[in-house]
Amino acid sequence: MSHHKLEVKDLHYIYPDGHKAVNDMSFCIYHGESVGIIGANGAGKSTLLMLLMGVLFPCQGEVIVGDVHVTKKTLPFIRQRLGMVFQDPDDQLFMTTVYDDVAFGPRNYKLEEKEVENRVLQALDIVGILHLKDRAPFKLSGGEKRAAAIASVLSMQPDILVMDEPTAGLDPKSRRRVMGLLKSFEHTRIITSHDLDMVFDLCERTIVIKDGEIAAQGLTSEILVNAELMDSCGLEVPLALQNCPVCGIRKTVKQPRKKGNDETP
Amino acid sequence: MSNIINSLYNIRLLDDLARKETAIHKIHPLMKLLTTVVYLTVVVSFGKYEIGSLLPLFFYPVMVFALAELPVKPILLRVLFVAPLIIGIGILNPLFDHQVFYLGGITISRGWVAFFSIFIKCGLTVTAAMLLIATTGMDGLAAALRMLKIPRLFVLQLLLTYRYISVLMEEVARILRAYSLRAPEQKGVHRNAWGSLAGQLILRTFDRAQRVYEAMCLRGFTGEYNTGGYERIRVWDLAYLAGWVSFFAITKIYNIPMFIGSLLTGVVK
Secondary structure (H helix, E strand, C coil): CHHHCEEEEEEEEECCCCCEEEEEEEEEECCCCEEEEEECCCCCHHHHHHHHHCCCCCCEEEEEECCEECCCCCHHHHHHHEEEECCCHHHHCCCCCHHHHHHHHHHHCCCCHHHHHHHHHHHHHHHCCHHHCCCCHHHCCHHHHHHHHHHHHHCCCCCEEEEECCCCCCCHHHHHHHHHHHHHCCCEEEEECCCHHHHHHHCCEEEEEECCEEEEEEEHHHHCCEHHHHHHCCCCCCHHHCCCCCCCCCCCCECCCECCECCCC | CHHHHHHHHHHHHHHHHHCCCCHHHHCCHHHHHHHHHHHHHHHHHCCCCCHHHHHHHHHHHHHHHHHCCCCHHHHHHHHHCCHHHHHHHHCHHHHHCCCEEEECCEEEEHHHHHHHHHHHHHHHHHHHHHHHHHHHHHHHHHHHHHHCCCCHHHHHHHHHHHHHHHHHHHHHHHHHHHHHHCCCCCCCCCHHHHHHHHHHHHHHHHHHHHHHHHHHHHCCCCCCCCCCCCCCCCHHHHHHHHHHHHHHHHHHHCCHHHHHHHHHHHHHC
């Protein structure tokens, strides 16, 4: 199963304007893992995803999917193995019907139309929007669009799913539905998000990024409860782990130390 | 301002109409494309004073409107968008062509006849093109063009331009909405803001187009816009083409209104 492994070694990326977006990142994600990548705005999450997908190429270091290095030559293979769901589904859905959008990937890989149809129907069925296959994507609701965007990636049958803010802009029910859907996948999952409750629910491991560098990585149950770490990285402990706003009962969260008040427990 | 935004969003009407499942929609895209090309050729082949001979050619759009169950008003409104262009092209005819002819005791300027002829021809050709898109869809049209061995680069240009229009329009709508909410007393956009708004629009659409392109590349896009397998051409599709081409040929060879007119006057006599 080594082809499901994703390895990042000494990754550096500097934008043409000189901004250092990714600085010496290294990590490895194994088959079947669900990993959350979190960080404040501008921390370098989206740039990292672009580097993983081969949209950008690193100035230094490498990204390895299985045993294959991400280079211009290997992009067709890489993009078949890694499927990315964009933050804004409107960027991803551009065909005239949901069916055609989901079929876009398989058709590009020159599959037989019968096989394309099987994959499209299967993907739409998995995300629960088979009944919307003939609808125009721009007429769907936010949750339906997100489901269609996920289906458009699933139809390529990737080993690794990369998702940029999968629950952004969704109402609570749609968010819960998308989370249930993501939980049901057996793929290796890489999820970037500011929705830390979702990361807490879905990811066993979390990588925290700060200013283009990895600030911490480890078990989600240990990382996200570390209020000091979260605070220093411009984040907060997930709402589910914070004090109850009604009765004030304290959760077992390590609180950040206030400046000049080091004796605070 | 809301009218502008609404009309911008209505640009997708043709895509919606193309998803209908009427007898006309089911005809093979290639046959519809060829029928339209022959129709356009016949329409423009008439001389500039031959208004009478053009009249039977109205039959084609009327039939397509009826059989494809298309709404007449929104499509004709789109045809009207090109009206200023048509007027610009044809308006010089009445100014320079002062010759006259007499019809039943009425003096008619040949210049005006030529102008109306241009107006009718443009109207018919643009309507036919609209009807083709509204009954076939851009993807079907692209498939038909590829079947005719049109280079994929041209077809891709056509498709991406068409897609890009809606990207551009959405950004325009967003910018106008944001502007109008902070300029409630103004009608339209003040000229001081034109430059920055246009600049914003270009930068935003570049960004958006880049993201759409990245999304396409991540799903294996390498320059070929695949829209599925080609449908098979059936006998009915060929009959559709043959029927219309025969009709257009008869219209071109015989002056049908004159024939009907003489027939009627003959009967009356």
